[in-house]
Amino acid sequence: MPKVHIGQRIESLSLPGIAGDFDIGNLGGKRYMLSFHRFAACPFCNLRIHQIIQQHDRFSTNFQMIAIFDSPIDHLREHASQHHAPFPILADQHNVYYRKFGVERSLWRTLVGAFKRFPTVLYAIFAKGYFPNSFKGNITTMPLEILVNEHNLVEHVHYGRDEGDHLPIETIINFSHAKAPFDGTTRPTPISSSVA
Template sequence: MTDQFQSGDIAPFFQVEDQKDQSVSLETYRGRKVLLAFFRNSACALCNLRVHQFIQRYASWQQQGMDVIAFFESPEANLHKYVGQQDAPFPLIADPEARIYELYGVETSEAKVQATLSQPGIHEEIAARVEAAGFKLMPEAGSNFNRIPAEFLIDENGMIRVAYYGEFITDHLPFETIDQFVADH
Protein backbone atom coordinates (compact mmCIF):
# COMPACT_ATOMS: atom_id res chain seq x y z
CA MET A 1 0.00 0.00 0.00
CA THR A 2 1.18 3.53 -0.71
CA ASP A 3 1.49 6.16 1.96
CA GLN A 4 -1.65 8.02 2.86
CA PHE A 5 -2.25 11.39 1.24
CA GLN A 6 -2.40 14.75 2.96
CA SER A 7 -4.06 18.05 2.15
CA GLY A 8 -2.05 19.73 -0.62
CA ASP A 9 -1.05 16.52 -2.41
CA ILE A 10 -1.99 16.10 -6.06
CA ALA A 11 -4.66 13.43 -6.55
CA PRO A 12 -3.32 10.46 -8.50
CA PHE A 13 -4.67 10.01 -12.01
CA PHE A 14 -6.88 7.03 -12.84
CA GLN A 15 -9.00 5.92 -15.76
CA VAL A 16 -11.64 3.23 -15.22
CA GLU A 17 -15.13 2.24 -16.38
CA ASP A 18 -18.20 2.81 -14.23
CA GLN A 19 -21.35 0.73 -13.70
CA LYS A 20 -22.78 2.05 -16.98
CA ASP A 21 -19.64 1.15 -18.99
CA GLN A 22 -18.70 4.83 -19.25
CA SER A 23 -15.06 5.85 -19.06
CA VAL A 24 -14.25 7.77 -15.88
CA SER A 25 -11.00 9.67 -15.65
CA LEU A 26 -10.12 12.03 -12.84
CA GLU A 27 -8.51 14.27 -15.47
CA THR A 28 -11.91 14.95 -17.11
CA TYR A 29 -13.10 16.52 -13.84
CA ARG A 30 -10.53 19.33 -13.94
CA GLY A 31 -12.33 22.61 -13.37
CA ARG A 32 -14.81 20.97 -10.97
CA LYS A 33 -14.57 19.81 -7.39
CA VAL A 34 -14.77 16.08 -6.72
CA LEU A 35 -15.78 13.98 -3.74
CA LEU A 36 -13.91 10.71 -4.25
CA ALA A 37 -15.29 8.00 -1.97
CA PHE A 38 -13.91 4.52 -1.29
CA PHE A 39 -16.39 2.08 0.22
CA ARG A 40 -15.99 -1.39 1.68
CA ASN A 41 -18.11 -3.37 -0.77
CA SER A 42 -21.32 -3.06 -2.75
CA ALA A 43 -23.47 -5.08 -0.30
CA CYS A 44 -22.30 -3.15 2.77
CA ALA A 45 -25.45 -1.69 4.33
CA LEU A 46 -23.57 1.28 5.82
CA CYS A 47 -22.00 1.96 2.43
CA ASN A 48 -25.39 1.79 0.74
CA LEU A 49 -26.80 4.20 3.31
CA ARG A 50 -23.93 6.62 2.62
CA VAL A 51 -24.52 6.37 -1.16
CA HIS A 52 -28.22 7.04 -0.52
CA GLN A 53 -27.24 10.18 1.42
CA PHE A 54 -24.95 11.25 -1.44
CA ILE A 55 -27.79 10.77 -3.94
CA GLN A 56 -30.06 13.00 -1.83
CA ARG A 57 -27.45 15.80 -1.82
CA TYR A 58 -26.02 15.29 -5.31
CA ALA A 59 -28.20 17.73 -7.29
CA SER A 60 -27.28 20.57 -4.93
CA TRP A 61 -23.60 19.62 -4.93
CA GLN A 62 -23.51 19.39 -8.71
CA GLN A 63 -25.14 22.81 -9.10
CA GLN A 64 -22.40 24.19 -6.87
CA GLY A 65 -19.69 22.62 -9.03
CA MET A 66 -18.92 19.32 -7.30
CA ASP A 67 -19.19 15.79 -8.65
CA VAL A 68 -19.00 12.43 -6.86
CA ILE A 69 -17.10 9.27 -7.83
CA ALA A 70 -17.63 6.17 -5.68
CA PHE A 71 -15.44 3.04 -5.61
CA PHE A 72 -16.39 -0.40 -4.28
CA GLU A 73 -14.04 -3.31 -3.72
CA SER A 74 -16.53 -5.61 -5.42
CA PRO A 75 -16.93 -7.44 -8.71
CA GLU A 76 -18.98 -5.64 -11.37
CA ALA A 77 -21.86 -8.13 -11.09
CA ASN A 78 -22.18 -7.47 -7.35
CA LEU A 79 -22.09 -3.73 -7.94
CA HIS A 80 -25.20 -4.03 -10.12
CA LYS A 81 -26.88 -6.48 -7.73
CA TYR A 82 -26.48 -4.34 -4.60
CA VAL A 83 -25.54 -0.64 -4.60
CA GLY A 84 -26.31 -0.31 -8.31
CA GLN A 85 -30.00 -0.82 -7.53
CA GLN A 86 -30.02 2.74 -6.17
CA ASP A 87 -29.42 4.13 -9.69
CA ALA A 88 -26.95 6.75 -8.50
CA PRO A 89 -26.58 9.78 -10.81
CA PHE A 90 -22.80 9.62 -10.37
CA PRO A 91 -20.24 6.94 -11.28
CA LEU A 92 -20.13 3.76 -9.19
CA ILE A 93 -16.95 1.85 -9.92
CA ALA A 94 -16.11 -1.77 -9.24
CA ASP A 95 -12.48 -2.23 -8.19
CA PRO A 96 -12.33 -5.89 -7.10
CA GLU A 97 -8.52 -6.01 -7.37
CA ALA A 98 -8.30 -2.81 -5.26
CA ARG A 99 -5.92 -1.12 -7.71
CA ILE A 100 -7.30 2.38 -7.13
CA TYR A 101 -7.66 1.69 -3.39
CA GLU A 102 -3.93 0.95 -3.30
CA LEU A 103 -3.17 4.04 -5.39
CA TYR A 104 -4.93 6.20 -2.79
CA GLY A 105 -3.56 4.38 0.26
CA VAL A 106 -6.96 3.13 1.45
CA GLU A 107 -6.25 0.65 4.18
CA THR A 108 -7.40 -2.79 5.15
CA SER A 109 -7.42 -3.41 8.89
CA GLU A 110 -8.85 -6.37 10.71
CA ALA A 111 -8.00 -4.61 13.99
CA LYS A 112 -10.07 -1.52 13.08
CA VAL A 113 -13.00 -3.66 11.96
CA GLN A 114 -12.88 -5.63 15.19
CA ALA A 115 -12.56 -2.39 17.20
CA THR A 116 -15.73 -1.14 15.51
CA LEU A 117 -17.65 -4.36 16.02
CA SER A 118 -16.57 -4.71 19.66
CA GLN A 119 -18.15 -1.40 20.67
CA PRO A 120 -21.11 -2.05 23.01
CA GLY A 121 -24.41 -1.85 21.16
CA ILE A 122 -22.84 -1.15 17.75
CA HIS A 123 -24.60 -4.04 15.98
CA GLU A 124 -27.98 -2.81 17.16
CA GLU A 125 -27.16 0.80 16.26
CA ILE A 126 -25.95 -0.10 12.77
CA ALA A 127 -28.93 -2.39 12.17
CA ALA A 128 -31.38 0.29 13.27
CA ARG A 129 -29.78 3.00 11.08
CA VAL A 130 -29.56 0.98 7.91
CA GLU A 131 -32.89 -0.80 8.27
CA ALA A 132 -34.66 2.52 8.90
CA ALA A 133 -33.34 3.59 5.49
CA GLY A 134 -34.44 0.31 3.87
CA PHE A 135 -31.10 -1.48 3.70
CA LYS A 136 -30.23 -4.87 5.16
CA LEU A 137 -27.05 -6.10 6.79
CA MET A 138 -25.67 -8.83 4.55
CA PRO A 139 -22.27 -10.21 3.68
CA GLU A 140 -20.89 -10.05 0.15
CA ALA A 141 -19.16 -13.26 -0.86
CA GLY A 142 -15.55 -12.74 -1.86
CA SER A 143 -15.40 -9.14 -0.64
CA ASN A 144 -12.77 -7.62 1.61
CA PHE A 145 -14.59 -7.46 4.93
CA ASN A 146 -11.66 -5.58 6.51
CA ARG A 147 -11.59 -2.57 4.17
CA ILE A 148 -11.81 0.79 5.95
CA PRO A 149 -13.63 3.63 4.13
CA ALA A 150 -11.86 6.77 2.92
CA GLU A 151 -13.07 9.99 1.27
CA PHE A 152 -11.20 12.74 -0.52
CA LEU A 153 -12.22 16.27 -1.44
CA ILE A 154 -10.34 17.29 -4.59
CA ASP A 155 -10.33 20.85 -5.91
CA GLU A 156 -10.70 22.12 -9.47
CA ASN A 157 -6.95 21.79 -10.09
CA GLY A 158 -6.71 18.16 -8.97
CA MET A 159 -5.30 18.97 -5.52
CA ILE A 160 -6.48 17.02 -2.50
CA ARG A 161 -7.95 19.52 -0.04
CA VAL A 162 -9.16 16.94 2.48
CA ALA A 163 -7.92 13.35 2.78
CA TYR A 164 -10.13 11.50 5.23
CA TYR A 165 -9.13 7.97 6.17
CA GLY A 166 -11.71 6.34 8.44
CA GLU A 167 -10.74 5.03 11.85
CA PHE A 168 -13.66 2.58 11.91
CA ILE A 169 -16.03 1.05 9.36
CA THR A 170 -18.66 3.58 10.47
CA ASP A 171 -16.34 6.58 10.06
CA HIS A 172 -16.95 9.00 7.17
CA LEU A 173 -16.20 12.59 6.33
CA PRO A 174 -18.80 14.82 8.07
CA PHE A 175 -21.37 16.34 5.71
CA GLU A 176 -20.63 19.76 7.24
CA THR A 177 -17.05 19.47 5.94
CA ILE A 178 -18.24 18.43 2.50
CA ASP A 179 -20.82 21.23 2.35
CA GLN A 180 -18.21 23.81 3.41
CA PHE A 181 -15.82 22.57 0.70
CA VAL A 182 -18.59 22.80 -1.92
CA ALA A 183 -19.54 26.33 -0.79
CA ASP A 184 -15.94 27.64 -0.87
CA HIS A 185 -15.02 29.26 -4.19
Protein backbone atom coordinates in the same frame (compact mmCIF):
# COMPACT_ATOMS: atom_id res chain seq x y z
CA MET B 1 1.53 1.82 1.46
CA PRO B 2 2.00 5.59 1.10
CA LYS B 3 -0.87 7.75 2.33
CA VAL B 4 -2.47 10.62 0.46
CA HIS B 5 -1.33 14.04 1.69
CA ILE B 6 -2.67 17.59 1.44
CA GLY B 7 -1.37 19.31 -1.67
CA GLN B 8 -0.86 16.06 -3.58
CA ARG B 9 -1.97 16.16 -7.21
CA ILE B 10 -4.38 13.48 -8.36
CA GLU B 11 -2.92 12.59 -11.74
CA SER B 12 -5.31 9.94 -13.00
CA LEU B 13 -8.11 7.54 -12.13
CA SER B 14 -9.94 5.34 -14.60
CA LEU B 15 -12.33 2.53 -13.63
CA PRO B 16 -15.46 0.71 -14.80
CA GLY B 17 -18.69 1.96 -13.24
CA ILE B 18 -22.27 0.78 -13.01
CA ALA B 19 -23.22 3.42 -15.62
CA GLY B 20 -20.15 2.86 -17.80
CA ASP B 21 -16.42 3.55 -17.81
CA PHE B 22 -15.19 6.59 -15.88
CA ASP B 23 -12.09 8.73 -16.34
CA ILE B 24 -11.32 11.52 -13.89
CA GLY B 25 -9.74 13.53 -16.68
CA ASN B 26 -13.24 14.22 -18.03
CA LEU B 27 -14.40 16.18 -14.97
CA GLY B 28 -13.51 19.48 -16.60
CA GLY B 29 -12.20 21.44 -13.63
CA LYS B 30 -14.81 20.40 -11.08
CA ARG B 31 -14.17 19.90 -7.37
CA TYR B 32 -14.74 16.31 -6.33
CA MET B 33 -14.57 13.74 -3.57
CA LEU B 34 -13.10 10.28 -3.95
CA SER B 35 -14.88 8.00 -1.50
CA PHE B 36 -13.44 4.50 -1.03
CA HIS B 37 -15.78 1.84 0.36
CA ARG B 38 -15.71 -1.84 1.27
CA PHE B 39 -17.47 -4.65 -0.65
CA ALA B 40 -20.64 -3.97 -2.65
CA ALA B 41 -23.07 -5.52 -0.13
CA CYS B 42 -21.62 -3.64 2.88
CA PRO B 43 -24.52 -2.22 4.96
CA PHE B 44 -22.49 0.78 6.20
CA CYS B 45 -21.39 1.64 2.66
CA ASN B 46 -24.85 1.40 1.13
CA LEU B 47 -26.32 3.49 3.92
CA ARG B 48 -23.65 6.12 3.27
CA ILE B 49 -24.48 6.15 -0.46
CA HIS B 50 -28.15 6.56 0.43
CA GLN B 51 -27.38 9.47 2.78
CA ILE B 52 -25.25 11.21 0.14
CA ILE B 53 -28.03 10.85 -2.44
CA GLN B 54 -30.54 12.34 0.02
CA GLN B 55 -28.37 15.47 0.26
CA HIS B 56 -27.15 15.58 -3.34
CA ASP B 57 -29.22 18.63 -4.31
CA ARG B 58 -27.29 20.66 -1.74
CA PHE B 59 -23.95 20.10 -3.46
CA SER B 60 -22.60 22.70 -5.86
CA THR B 61 -23.13 22.00 -9.55
CA ASN B 62 -19.33 22.37 -9.83
CA PHE B 63 -18.81 19.34 -7.57
CA GLN B 64 -18.69 15.62 -8.35
CA MET B 65 -19.06 12.78 -5.86
CA ILE B 66 -17.21 9.60 -6.88
CA ALA B 67 -17.80 6.36 -4.97
CA ILE B 68 -15.40 3.42 -5.36
CA PHE B 69 -16.01 -0.13 -4.16
CA ASP B 70 -13.72 -3.11 -3.60
CA SER B 71 -15.85 -5.41 -5.79
CA PRO B 72 -16.15 -6.87 -9.29
CA ILE B 73 -18.26 -4.65 -11.57
CA ASP B 74 -21.04 -7.23 -12.07
CA HIS B 75 -21.39 -7.70 -8.32
CA LEU B 76 -21.40 -3.93 -7.80
CA ARG B 77 -24.16 -3.48 -10.39
CA GLU B 78 -26.23 -6.13 -8.59
CA HIS B 79 -26.06 -4.24 -5.29
CA ALA B 80 -25.59 -0.57 -6.16
CA SER B 81 -27.87 -0.07 -9.15
CA GLN B 82 -30.84 0.10 -6.76
CA HIS B 83 -29.61 3.49 -5.56
CA HIS B 84 -30.03 5.19 -8.97
CA ALA B 85 -27.20 7.45 -7.84
CA PRO B 86 -26.70 10.77 -9.66
CA PHE B 87 -22.92 10.26 -9.45
CA PRO B 88 -20.41 7.58 -10.56
CA ILE B 89 -20.18 4.36 -8.56
CA LEU B 90 -17.03 2.52 -9.63
CA ALA B 91 -15.47 -0.92 -9.19
CA ASP B 92 -11.79 -1.36 -8.30
CA GLN B 93 -11.78 -5.16 -8.19
CA HIS B 94 -8.00 -5.44 -8.22
CA ASN B 95 -7.43 -2.68 -5.64
CA VAL B 96 -5.25 -0.61 -7.97
CA TYR B 97 -6.31 2.70 -6.44
CA TYR B 98 -6.84 1.25 -2.96
CA ARG B 99 -3.11 0.53 -2.93
CA LYS B 100 -2.16 3.76 -4.69
CA PHE B 101 -3.97 5.92 -2.12
CA GLY B 102 -3.08 3.81 0.92
CA VAL B 103 -6.57 2.63 1.85
CA GLU B 104 -6.24 0.94 5.23
CA ARG B 105 -7.44 -2.45 6.44
CA SER B 106 -7.90 -3.56 10.01
CA LEU B 107 -9.72 -6.53 11.48
CA TRP B 108 -9.60 -5.00 14.96
CA ARG B 109 -11.09 -1.68 13.85
CA THR B 110 -13.74 -3.55 11.86
CA LEU B 111 -14.80 -5.41 15.02
CA VAL B 112 -14.73 -2.24 17.13
CA GLY B 113 -16.81 -0.40 14.52
CA ALA B 114 -19.38 -3.19 14.31
CA PHE B 115 -19.79 -3.09 18.10
CA LYS B 116 -19.78 0.71 18.45
CA ARG B 117 -22.15 1.25 15.52
CA PHE B 118 -24.40 -1.76 16.08
CA PRO B 119 -27.64 0.31 16.00
CA THR B 120 -26.53 1.81 12.68
CA VAL B 121 -25.89 -1.57 11.07
CA LEU B 122 -29.26 -2.85 12.33
CA TYR B 123 -30.95 0.18 10.78
CA ALA B 124 -29.08 -0.33 7.50
CA ILE B 125 -30.02 -4.01 7.31
CA PHE B 126 -33.58 -4.10 8.64
CA ALA B 127 -34.92 -0.61 7.93
CA LYS B 128 -33.19 0.04 4.61
CA GLY B 129 -32.74 -3.54 3.38
CA TYR B 130 -28.96 -3.46 2.88
CA PHE B 131 -28.39 -7.06 3.87
CA PRO B 132 -24.82 -8.36 3.35
CA ASN B 133 -25.83 -11.55 1.58
CA SER B 134 -22.51 -11.96 -0.25
CA PHE B 135 -18.91 -10.92 0.29
CA LYS B 136 -16.91 -10.16 -2.85
CA GLY B 137 -14.22 -7.83 -1.57
CA ASN B 138 -12.34 -7.30 1.66
CA ILE B 139 -14.51 -6.87 4.77
CA THR B 140 -11.72 -5.21 6.78
CA THR B 141 -11.34 -2.20 4.46
CA MET B 142 -11.56 1.18 6.20
CA PRO B 143 -13.21 4.18 4.48
CA LEU B 144 -11.07 6.80 2.79
CA GLU B 145 -12.45 10.16 1.64
CA ILE B 146 -10.35 12.62 -0.38
CA LEU B 147 -11.55 16.15 -1.15
CA VAL B 148 -9.91 17.48 -4.32
CA ASN B 149 -10.14 21.03 -5.70
CA GLU B 150 -10.44 22.45 -9.22
CA HIS B 151 -6.69 22.09 -9.78
CA ASN B 152 -6.73 18.34 -8.95
CA LEU B 153 -4.95 19.10 -5.67
CA VAL B 154 -5.95 17.37 -2.44
CA GLU B 155 -7.38 19.77 0.15
CA HIS B 156 -8.41 17.26 2.79
CA VAL B 157 -7.99 13.55 3.52
CA HIS B 158 -10.06 11.50 5.96
CA TYR B 159 -8.91 7.97 6.82
CA GLY B 160 -11.80 6.35 8.69
CA ARG B 161 -11.20 5.02 12.17
CA ASP B 162 -13.70 2.22 11.56
CA GLU B 163 -15.99 1.03 8.78
CA GLY B 164 -18.68 3.60 9.58
CA ASP B 165 -16.44 6.64 10.16
CA HIS B 166 -16.97 9.27 7.46
CA LEU B 167 -16.67 13.00 6.97
CA PRO B 168 -19.80 14.90 8.05
CA ILE B 169 -21.97 15.57 5.02
CA GLU B 170 -22.08 19.27 5.94
CA THR B 171 -18.29 19.39 5.55
CA ILE B 172 -18.58 17.97 2.04
CA ILE B 173 -21.37 20.39 1.12
CA ASN B 174 -19.31 23.36 2.34
CA PHE B 175 -16.28 22.12 0.38
CA SER B 176 -18.37 21.76 -2.77
CA HIS B 177 -19.29 25.46 -2.67
CA ALA B 178 -15.82 26.78 -1.74
CA LYS B 179 -13.18 28.21 -4.02
CA ALA B 180 -9.75 26.65 -4.30
CA PRO B 181 -7.55 28.38 -1.68
CA PHE B 182 -4.35 27.36 -3.41
CA ASP B 183 -2.90 26.19 -6.68
CA GLY B 184 -0.04 24.11 -5.31
CA THR B 185 2.20 27.04 -4.38
CA THR B 186 0.63 27.61 -0.93
CA ARG B 187 -0.72 25.29 1.73
CA PRO B 188 -4.48 25.13 2.42
CA THR B 189 -6.03 25.26 5.87
CA PRO B 190 -6.98 21.70 6.86
CA ILE B 191 -10.71 21.00 7.07
CA SER B 192 -11.98 19.62 10.36
CA SER B 193 -12.66 15.90 10.14
CA SER B 194 -14.53 15.60 13.44
CA VAL B 195 -17.54 13.33 13.33
CA ALA B 196 -20.40 12.75 15.71
